[in-house]
Amino acid sequence: xxxxxxxxxxxxxxxxxxxxxxxxxxxxxxxxxxxxxxxxxxxxxxxxxxxxxxxxxxxxxxxxxxxxxxxxxxxxxxxxxxxxxxxxxxxxxxxxxxxxxxxxxxxxxxxxxxxxxxxxxxxxxxxxxxxxxxxxxxxxxxxxxxxxxxxxxxxxxxxxxxxxxxxxxxxxxxxxxxxxxxxxxxxxxxxxxxxxxxxxxxxxxxxxxxxxxxxxxxxxxxxxxxxxxxxxxxxxxxxxxxxxxxxxxxxxxxxxxxxxxxxxxxxxxxxxxxxxxxxxxxxxxxxxxxxxxxxxxxxxxxxxxxxxxxxxxxxxxxxxxxxxxxxxxxxxxxxxxxxxxxxxxxxxxxxxxxxxxxxxxxxxxxxxxxxxxxxxxxxxxxxxxxxxxxxxxxxxxxxxxxxxxx
Amino acid sequence: xxxxxxxxxxxxxxxxxxxxxxxxxxxxxxxxxxxxxxxxxxxxxxxxxxxxxxxxxxxxxxxxxxxxxxxxxxxxxxxxxxxxxxxxxxxxxxxxxxxxxxxxxxxxxxxxxxxxxxxxxxxxxxxxxxxxxxxxxxxxxxxxxxxxxxxxxxxxxxxxxxxxxxxxxxxxxxxxxxxxxxxxxxxxxxxxxxxxxxxxxxxxxxxxxxxxxxxxxxxxxxxxxxxxxxxxxxxxxxxxxxxxxxxxxxxxxxxxxxxxxxxxxxxxxxxxxxxxxxxxxxxxxxxxxxxxxxxxxxxxxxxxxxxxxxxxxxxxxxxxxxxxxxxxxxxxxxxxxxxxxxxxxxxxxxxxxxxxxxxxxxxxxxxxxxxxxxxxxxxxxxxxxxxxxxxxxxxxxxxxxxxxxx
Numbered sequence: 001x002x003x004x005x006x007x008x009x010x011x012x013x014x015x016x017x018x019x020x021x022x023x024x025x026x027x028x029x030x031x032x033x034x035x036x037x038x039x040x041x042x043x044x045x046x047x048x049x050x051x052x053x054x055x056x057x058x059x060x061x062x063x064x065x066x067x068x069x070x071x072x073x074x075x076x077x078x079x080x081x082x083x084x085x086x087x088x089x090x091x092x093x094x095x096x097x098x099x100x101x102x103x104x105x106x107x108x109x110x111x112x113x114x115x116x117x118x119x120x121x122x123x124x125x126x127x128x129x130x131x132x133x134x135x136x137x138x139x140x141x142x143x144x145x146x147x148x149x150x151x152x153x154x155x156x157x158x159x160x161x162x163x164x165x166x167x168x169x170x171x172x173x174x175x176x177x178x179x180x181x182x183x184x185x186x187x188x189x190x191x192x193x194x195x196x197x198x199x200x201x202x203x204x205x206x207x208x209x210x211x212x213x214x215x216x217x218x219x220x221x222x223x224x225x226x227x228x229x230x231x232x233x234x235x236x237x238x239x240x241x242x243x244x245x246x247x248x249x250x251x252x253x254x255x256x257x258x259x260x261x262x263x264x265x266x267x268x269x270x271x272x273x274x275x276x277x278x279x280x281x282x283x284x285x286x287x288x289x290x291x292x293x294x295x296x297x298x299x300x301x302x303x304x305x306x307x308x309x310x311x312x313x314x315x316x317x318x319x320x321x322x323x324x325x326x327x328x329x330x331x332x333x334x335x336x337x338x339x340x341x342x343x344x345x346x347x348x349x350x351x352x353x354x355x356x357x358x359x360x361x362x363x364x365x366x367x368x369x370x371x372x373x374x375x376x377x378x379x380x381x382x383x384x385x386x387x388x389x390x391x392x393x394x395x396x397x398x399x400x401x402x403x404x405x406x
Numbered sequence: 407x408x409x410x411x412x413x414x415x416x417x418x419x420x421x422x423x424x425x426x427x428x429x430x431x432x433x434x435x436x437x438x439x440x441x442x443x444x445x446x447x448x449x450x451x452x453x454x455x456x457x458x459x460x461x462x463x464x465x466x467x468x469x470x471x472x473x474x475x476x477x478x479x480x481x482x483x484x485x486x487x488x489x490x491x492x493x494x495x496x497x498x499x500x501x502x503x504x505x506x507x508x509x510x511x512x513x514x515x516x517x518x519x520x521x522x523x524x525x526x527x528x529x530x531x532x533x534x535x536x537x538x539x540x541x542x543x544x545x546x547x548x549x550x551x552x553x554x555x556x557x558x559x560x561x562x563x564x565x566x567x568x569x570x571x572x573x574x575x576x577x578x579x580x581x582x583x584x585x586x587x588x589x590x591x592x593x594x595x596x597x598x599x600x601x602x603x604x605x606x607x608x609x610x611x612x613x614x615x616x617x618x619x620x621x622x623x624x625x626x627x628x629x630x631x632x633x634x635x636x637x638x639x640x641x642x643x644x645x646x647x648x649x650x651x652x653x654x655x656x657x658x659x660x661x662x663x664x665x666x667x668x669x670x671x672x673x674x675x676x677x678x679x680x681x682x683x684x685x686x687x688x689x690x691x692x693x694x695x696x697x698x699x700x701x702x703x704x705x706x707x708x709x710x711x712x713x714x715x716x717x718x719x720x721x722x723x724x725x726x727x728x729x730x731x732x733x734x735x736x737x738x739x740x741x742x743x744x745x746x747x748x749x750x751x752x753x754x755x756x757x758x759x760x761x762x763x764x765x766x767x768x769x770x771x772x773x774x775x776x777x778x779x780x781x782x783x784x785x786x787x788x789x790x791x792x793x794x795x796x797x798x799x800x801x802x803x804x805x806x807x808x809x810x811x812x
Binding site for chain 1: 633714
């Protein structure tokens with residue numbers, strides 16, 4: 001597998017665009033379109049929040065269709081908690097694209113991100129459709145990435161190539177999200193996390209869905225910015241088969257190779273989200289090792305990644321590791337506290353549940369002064385591991401989120 | 407029931423003191439003692455964090471004794487994650503008091519609050535014991551309240567009187583805690599929440615424990631400052647029988663009257679904690695009504711009370727109620743989103759899951775500008791209710807917690 005240039009238009013046959021529809025008060029790009037030149041199979045995972053935005057409901061319904069060719073996305077408005085009007089608006093968004101591209105409405109998927117509880121300016125979206133479709137291009141993945149941003153400070157794109165038999169398959173992706181980030185998405189199932197993946201691999205819809213699930217569980221479902229789960233989280237993938245590899249239909253060699261590449265792409269994109277978390281000044285990787293089960297390791301890693309106190313001390317470059325221990329202990333997972341070790345970078349702070357005598361606060365502080373910080377919690381009770389990613393918690397986070405809708 | 411002046415020394419036969427032992431670098435009061443002149447029955451609830459501080463372990467053990475007469479508490483150091491040294495230090499703390507007051511070690515309970523993973527300066531504590539015991543007085547409940555504070559900005563005390571038959575029973579209480587506040591305590595089981603309750607009621611140990619559990623579930627277990635559960639949370643009650651009421655031994659009229667008064671005392675103290683939350687500028691009450699079960703209502707109320715995004719918008723006086731909906735939806739509780747109403751003070755923002763047309767943002771903002779803010783979520787699906795309390799999330803919170811141990 002190699003990393004290549006580009007984003008969602010890196011795989012063969014995908015076009016993208018991003019335009020200004022006037023949804024965002026700032027006047028920035030706010031409407032995006034992703035298009036496959038040939039019918040593709042699609043899979044998607046959505047938020048498990050009980051409140052689901054209208055585009056999530058509509059995309060779930062449309063996903064029952066066998067093939068898909070386009071995804072329309074707006075930023076600046078979540079189209080959530082708007083009742084039947086919201087549902088109709090989401091269907092209209094898909095309908096505009098279907099009409100213009102001469103497709104069936106059910107071949108179109110939709111996503112929204114932004115403020116909850118305000119009605120979508122659907123006329124502005126309709127007015128922007130001709131330009132949105134007209135701008136579709138192999139070179140516009142950057143515009144797409146930009147148009148889906150809310151409080152994101154950077155575009156987030158990635159593409160890889162992997163050899164399957166004699167064919168070379170590409171996977172491309174772009175994502176957004178810097179707040180209300182604590183996704184827990186399942187395939188049956190204000191900022192928000194959105195991800196759009198594309199591939200020219202030939203793969204069945206069922207295998208694509210299984211592969212996406214595996215990739216998401218170890219990537220997007222392991223990041224947190226603020227512990228707040230969005231109503232709009234969505235991760236889509238379209239596979240159009242243009243790479244002409246032997247079609248992947250079940251779990252075998254090619255499936256695992258493809259899934260590994262997809263997992264890599266998803267993880268790298270997920271890390272970009274954590275790194276750009278609202279107000280973030282530092283990126284934090286939390287590894288939990290030696291757990292009895294992967295689920296245990298995940299729960300502990302996720303709990304630490306959502307501890308405000310832990311994230312504040314990272315911001316303050318203060319190696320107050322007791323907060324890591326407290327968060328692990330609050331996870332609900334049963335473990336023997338008398339076996340646990342905690343490392344700050346390479347420095348052991350806790351050994352067998354006891355604070356290390358001679359722990360060098362100065363050296364630990366030097367580690368906390370870096371941009372990238374690694375915390376390891378070793379339970380020494382089994383062989384399962386998990387890794388979560390988060391960012392520090394800064395005054396800027398509060399500033400950004402206390403002034404969001406105003 | 408009437409509210410009376412004072413704190414833990416309001417009930418007959420209780421004395422308290424608070425002195426400077428030199429544990430806190432600031433030189434403030436940091437060692438406290440609560441004493442009943444006659445043997446009392448005691449009950450306590452402790453953190454359900456897997457990591458438990460040494461004084462929690464020691465108090466759990468000592469609670470097996472039939473009677474208790476004193477509780478020693480230090481602030482400035484949590485005595486947590488210090489292994490066997492920490493356990494021995496906690497036993498020593500109890501031992502110092504036992505020796506000085508000629509009691510059995512097991513009649514003494516202990517609590518600590520402060521930084522995790524630093525060893526207790528046990529010699530300083532030992533040196534301060536003569537003054538600590540010598541200062542015991544009916545008038546020193548305020549010194550006790552002060553000596554248990556960490557980043558608290560105010561003392562938190564309350565006392566009530568309630569008539570049981572011909573006798574009048576008093577309940578007194580004091581508590582501390584403004585961060586690492588998201589307790590979930592059970593009777594079998596850096597800042598931290600600590601509460602000390604006293605009563606001169608005659609009551610059996612079993613009835614006292616049951617009553618405490620009931621009181622805690624609707625009070626301390628319903629507050630959050632930052633969603634971080636402490637390793638040291640403890641709530642103690644001692645009942646010395648000096649009010650000479652007919653002994654409460656089982657659930658009957660007097661039990662319920664007593665429990666109601668205890669619940670009131672605990673709730674008022676719990677609200678003081680949320681109101682003084684680290685960096686707090688506003689106090690927030692979240693009521694969830696019309697739930698199918700009390701557990702459902704509690705889970706939703708607690709989830710909203712820990713939403714950083716919701717708490718940031720309260721700080722910013724921004725009526726962004728979508729964050730309340732998103733948090734409710736992320737609680738894991740199943741409810742019909744098409745029935746739910748959300749109120750900001752008296753203003754309805756969401757009706758039957760749909761944003762209210764004509765919602766007056768200006769009026770809502772006026773409500774958010776107040777010191778005390780009430781949010782109501784009505785599920786309209788049952789008869790169960792619950793209330794949670796929290797504070798807003800300010801830049802000051804981040805400042806306080808990024809500089810805690812340094």
